[in-house]
Amino acid sequence: MDKRTREAVRYLGYGNHAVDEDTLLLIESSFQELSEAADKRIVYRIFNLCLADGDELMIDGLKIKSHSLSRNLKGCESVFLLGATLGTRVDLLLRRYAVGEMARSVTLQACAAALLEEYLDEWQEERRAELAETGQYLRPRFSPGYGDFSILCQEPILRMLDTAKTIGLSMTDGYMLTPSKSVTALAGISREETPCHSKGCEECGKTDCLYRRDS
Numbered sequence: 001m002d003k004r005t006r007e008a009v010r011y012l013g014y015g016n017h018a019v020d021e022d023t024l025l026l027i028e029s030s031f032q033e034l035s036e037a038a039d040k041r042i043v044y045r046i047f048n049l050c051l052a053d054g055d056e057l058m059i060d061g062l063k064i065k066s067h068s069l070s071r072n073l074k075g076c077e078s079v080f081l082l083g084a085t086l087g088t089r090v091d092l093l094l095r096r097y098a099v100g101e102m103a104r105s106v107t108l109q110a111c112a113a114a115l116l117e118e119y120l121d122e123w124q125e126e127r128r129a130e131l132a133e134t135g136q137y138l139r140p141r142f143s144p145g146y147g148d149f150s151i152l153c154q155e156p157i158l159r160m161l162d163t164a165k166t167i168g169l170s171m172t173d174g175y176m177l178t179p180s181k182s183v184t185a186l187a188g189i190s191r192e193e194t195p196c197h198s199k200g201c202e203e204c205g206k207t208d209c210l211y212r213r214d215s
Contacts, residue, residue, distance in 0.1 A: 004111075005031075008031075030108045035115075038089070039090075042167065043162075044082035066150070067147070072188065080127065080141075082161070085167055086115060087181075090181050091179045091181070094109060124187065135191065138190075143183055143184060157186075158170065
């Protein structure tokens, strides 16, 4: 089972339970449909970072108070802000199956999340390699909604990156991204190599979550 299939299985909530062959075949065909529909796009910029006392930090005028994010960015002087999306055709595909084909609809949702994660991992590895050439290190990405990093920070991040014009990514009044299979995130840049900075599930305190990665 490859990495993105494992991610899809995790998003489906299987945990440590075995996955039957029919589900694996459904996952495979869902990835095929998504690959044909996806229009992967990403925009990112580097901003100066100022870590204040306590849990406050400043990114080019954007003031954030978050203990988990401050801990993630400790020792960094600059940071990537990014927005990424799989595009509107993926949303159309998800809506097509939302009525009448529940099993495929749920599987497509999980596979789309895994596909977006794979895309971001590839982006992060490319930036890590570029920074390594100049003696710098990239921290794990960190998105609004993780830990105590408020989801309300979606709006200023989108504005700072002008995502509506650059990649067609915007936000509803309820702070939901549209297209739905999209993400905003930060990734710190440091002169110090730090082997253990948490991201995602490792930072979240909800240890009984069905979708939690193994530590």
